Amino acid sequence: MRRLWVSGYRSYELNVFQDNDPKVAIIKEVLKSRLKNFLDQQADEFWLITGPQMGSERWAVEIGKDLQADYPQLKIAMMFPFAQFGQQWNETNQVKLAEAKAGLDFSAEVSDKPYQSPQQLRNYQQFMLTHTDAALFIYDPEHPGKTQYDYRAANKYCEQTDYQVHLVDFDELQEAAEEWQERERERRAEKYGY
Template identity: 30%
Template sequence: MKVLAVSGYKAHELGIFDPKHQGVTYIKKALEQKFRSYINEGLEWVIISGQLGVEIWAAEVILMLKKEFPEVKLSVLTPFLQQEDRWKEETKEHYRSILQQADYVDSITKRPYDNPAQLRMKNEFIIQKSDAILLLIDEDKVGSPHYYLEPAKKKAETKDYPIYTITPEDLDILIQEVEMERQDNWPNE
């Protein structure tokens, strides 16, 4: 796998409204573990659409890992021009800094938002351009990642297209591991 699409829930779908929320730390740690493994297997590109939440956190992790693995590249393929127009100013600034650091940035429909079909086109285009997808997803919780899951499953029916996931169970295990590690590092009284 050379090109990996990454998506998942928007921050508000996870009940996360503060970038310092503890959940973000665990999600980024889970993403980092996956990315390190994929990089060791030859990953060259990570593609996101720039959606707030898991995709932006994935971009932050990739940009951090580029210091160690400069060969890994980040592509941001937005569904339409100026997707950040209605975001808070602080969020826009952070998003724009990610775009500036990305290796490739483009908009799929080359025009501002005018209909929901642009979002479907974005999902299908990114699936088409990638060799696999990583989704932070809960099969029981409908939301953003499910719009990628359907075209990914469709592609997987006819081509070798792995669908990797990070589930709530995976995050629970990670949290337990981190907590155990912390306890092991506590000074003995």
């Protein structure tokens, strides 16, 4: 595997409205661990390919950029489903998108036209499947969100190819949150002596 599609819940689907929300730290920690596992198995060039959505995709870019110092084989690409994506967002989110896009190894639009129909989103989905070897979704099938469409398409694609779908579900995130809370308790006890 040399090309990984990373996607998942949008921030609002997780009730995350601030970058300093503890949920973001947990998701990033789990995502970093998963990506490191993939990278440790790959000495050659490895592409993290994601989209521009606020939430899992932006966090994947941030983690990827952090990991590039230790994993020079890691390249990051952001694919936009259509032209002018994000222009309707508020100024704060447009700045965050520009920051995420800065310093990437590659970015492009699957459709060179602004949004016109849902077909552009299906074309984007097909592009991502045919240009990656596997997907890592921060997604729990028991809690549907917009990623359910990518998840279904990827599973269908698995039936015809050797494509792989990896999930980070709510159970894994809950376990990581409990471990994080335990480390925080230990840190406070060490620092304050209780």
